[in-house]
Amino acid sequence: MDHDGSMSRMLRMCEWVMRLAYTNLLWLLFTLMGFGIFGLMPATTALFSVMRKWIQGHEQVSVFRTFWKVYRVEFVRSNLIGVALLIIGTIIYVDLAFIYPTSWFLHVLRFAIYIFGFLFVVSLFYIFPLLAHYDWKKRLYLKFSLLLGISYLQYTLCMLVFSALLFVLFAYLPGIVPFFSVSILAYVHMWLAYQVFKKVEFDSEQRAAEVKKRLPSFLQSKRVNTQ
Template identity: 90%
Template sequence: MDHDGSMSRMLRMCEWVMRLAYTNLLWLLFTILGLGVFGLMPATTALFSVMRKWIQGHEQVNIFRTFWKVFREEFVRSNIIGVVLFIIGTIIYVDLAYIYPTSWLLHVLRFAIYIFGFLFIVSLFYIFPLLAHYDWKKCLYLKFSLLLGISYLQYTLSMLVFSAVLFVLFAYLPGIVPFFSVSILAYGHMWLAYQVFKKVEFDIEHETAEVKKRQPSFLQSKRVNTQ
C-alpha cells in the first residue's frame, strides 16, 4: 500500500512537471507568434488563465485550447494595458537614471520616484491575475491592481519573496529557465492573488448581507417585487 502511494505521488509530481514545462513552452511560442512585443502581454494573460483554472480545481482543462482562446480574446486589451505600463515604467526608469541628488529638493524627488517605482512593481504583481480572473474595463485593472497590492500587503510581500527565491534558484540552475521559469512564477503569483480575490469577494458578500439585514422590511419586499 505504501509502495502504491509513493508511486501515485511520483506520477502526480511528474504530471505537474510536464504541465509546467508545457505551459512555459506555450508561453514562449505565443510570445514569439506575437512578435515578442505584441505577444508578451496576451501570452502572459493566457498563462495566468490556465494557472487560475488549475488553482480552482479544473486540472483536466484543455491547456492549448484555453491558452489560444484567451490569447485571442485578450490580445487587444492586454496590449493596451501593456503600453500604459511600459510608458509608466519608462518614465520611472528615466527619472531614476538622470535625476542626480545634488540638492535636498532632488533628494526628496528621487525618494518620491522610488516610492512610485515600488507602487509600480506592486501593480505589476496583480495585473495579470486580475486580467485572468475578471472581465472589467481597462482602467479598472490599473486601479485595483494598486489598491489590492497595498491593501493586502502581506500577500504582495509574499509575491516579492517568492520571486526573489525563484530568481536565486534560476541563477544557480539556468538550464531549467526555458522550461519552468515563467510557469512556476505565474502559478505562485496566481495562487497568492487568488487568495486575495476570495477574501475580497467574501467581504463584499458579507457586507451586502449585512446591509440587507439592516434594511426595513418594506424595502426588502419592494426589491423582491420589482425583480
C-alpha cells in the same frame, strides 16, 4: 500500501512538472507569435488563465485550447494595458537614471520616485491575475491592481519574496529557465492573488448581506417618520 502511495505522489509530481514545462513552452511560442513585444501581454494573460483553471480544480481543461482562446480574446486589451505599463515604467526608469541627488529637493524627489517604483511593481503583481479572473474596463485593472496590492500587503510581500528566491534559483540553474521560469512564477502569483480575490469577494458578500439585513428596518423607520 506505502509503496503505492509513494508511487502515486511521484507520478503526481511528474505530471505537474510536465504541465509546468508545457505551459512555459506555450508561453514562449505565443510570445514569439506576437513578435515578442505584441505577444508578451496576451501570452502572459493566457498563461495566468490556465493557472487559474488549475487552481480552481479544473485540472483536465484543454491547455492549448484555453491558451489560444484567451490569447485571441485578450490580444488588444492586454496590449493596451501593456502600453500604459510601459509608459509608466519608462518614466520611472528615466527619472531614476537621470535625477542625481545634488540637493535636498532632488533627494526628496528621488525618494518619491522610489516609492512610485515600488507601487508600480506592486501593480504588476496583480495585473495578470486580474486580467485572468475578471472582465473589466481597462482602467479598472490598473486601479485595482494597486489597491489590492496595498490592501493585502502580506500577500504582495510573499509574491516579492518568492520572485526574488526564484530569480536566485534560476541564476544558479539557468538550464531550467526555458522550461519553468514563467510558469512556476505565474502559478504561485495566481494562487496568492486568488486567495486575495476570495477574501475580497467574501467580504463583499458579507457587507451586502449586512446591508440587506438592515435595509427593511431602515425603510420602516423612514416610512414611520414621514407619516
